[in-house]
Amino acid sequence: MVSILSIFIPDSLTIESKDKKIKTYKVGIIGRTAAIFRVNEIIIYHDEFGNSKEGKFIKDILTYMDTPQYLRKDIFPLTNNLRYVGVLPPLRTPHHPTGQPKVGELRQGLTLKSTKKGTIVNIGAKRLALCKEKLPIYKVYTFRIKKLGKRILVERDIPENVYWGYKVKYINKPIEKAIKMKKYDSIIATSRKGVPITFVLEEIENIIHNTHHLAILFGGPYKGLPTTLDREIDMKINTIPNQGTETVRTEEAVLATLSIFNMLQHKK
Missing domain, CATH: 3.40.1280.10 (SPOUT methyltransferase, trefoil knot domain)
Known part of the structure; x- marks a missing residue:
């Protein structure tokens, strides 16, 4: 197939x-x-x-x-x-979400800057997110949302069984x-x-x-x-x-x- x-x-x-x-x-x-x-x-x-x-x-x-x-x-x-x-x-594909982020959701994010705690990422939320992994800046990765609230925590993930664009x-x-x-x-x-x-x-x-x-x-x-x-x-x-x-x-x-x-x- x-x-x-x-x-x-x-x-x-x-x-x-x-x-x-x-x-x-x-x-x-x-x-x-x-x-x-x-x-x-x-x-x-x-x-x-x-x-x-x-x-x-x-x-x-x-x-x-x-x-x-x-x-x-x-x-x-x-x-x-x-x-x-x-x-x-x-x-209108799965990697183009239109609503507010949800815990467990996969989103594409752009890495913006490095900090002592990891990497600041734009995932399309009202606030920037933190990935605790040190990543290259101004690169797009797929992240899974681990926590929402005053601090948004994400981690890199690989989409499976979902169409993630071309x-x-x-x-x-x-x-x-x-x-x-x-x-x-x-x-x-x-x-x-x-x-x-x-x-x-x-x-x-x-x-x-x-x-x-x-x-x-x-x-x-x-x-x-x-x-x-x-x-x-x-x-x-x-x-x-x-x-x-x-x-x-x-x-x-x-x-x-x-x-x-x-x-x-x-x-x-």
């Missing part, structure tokens, strides 16, 4: 539009979709129509989205890339090189020229149930995935057979594909 899900998207994702607000919203669809379907890692690769400026923009928006609201002002400076983040949909990487290399940066158990490419998914549902289901770390690859707005990938992947599929439009945008392909994979993974 898939435990780790990675998706690859191109740095040309936003190249079609010159309006930064539209670009921001477009990336927001990717982030929201990734959270809905429990994507663990989003890798942005370089294709011939993209550039590092667009790649960094996509990375900034996706990273901002994944960061809990109470930490954003401390972590992100006001930059032009984040000018229109107000149009982004909230993720990581974002920008690998400024062609996808053929980007997919070799890490070992994946199975790699599936999406393409209009791929085998219609209705023909290979059993094969896809078998891959899902026998794969620990799955990578799904998506092409850009002007050109699909290169054919040189064919020897590196396990399967190339078309997840929107008989499409009614001339083209399918990357964010639309991500939504359609992850929806199908989610259904197959939880099929009884």
Whole structure:
């Protein structure tokens, strides 16, 4: 069964539009979709129509989205890339709590300063918290709340059996090189020229149930995935057979594909 899900998207994702607000919203669809379907890692690769400026923009928006609201002002400076983040949909994932902290609750926290007693941490409470462990400053960790009151005590913990957001990487290399940066158990490419998914549902289901770390690859707005990938992947599929439009945008392909994979993974 898939435990780790990675998706690859191109740095040309936003190249079609010159309006930064539209670009921001477009990336927001990717982030929201990734959270809905429990994507663990989003890798942005370089294709011939993209550039590092667009790649960094996509990375900034996706990273901002994944960061809990109470930490954003401390972590992100006001930059032009984040000018229109107000149009982004909230993720509403478990690591984005909206209420007051509770004892036993897991929260992401930003380490602010060291003291003789440990490390002062912002966990989004009315007061700063204390972790008795000495930790590097201005780093985000996951903490469990041990005590509330005049003094809030927390300790580092690891979330288990809960979706805790996604990581974002920008690998400024062609996808053929980007997919070799890490070992994946199975790699599936999406393409209009791929085998219609209705023909290979059993094969896809078998891959899902026998794969620990799955990578799904998506092409850009002007050109699909290169054919040189064919020897590196396990399967190339078309997840929107008989499409009614001339083209399918990357964010639309991500939504359609992850929806199908989610259904197959939880099929009884």
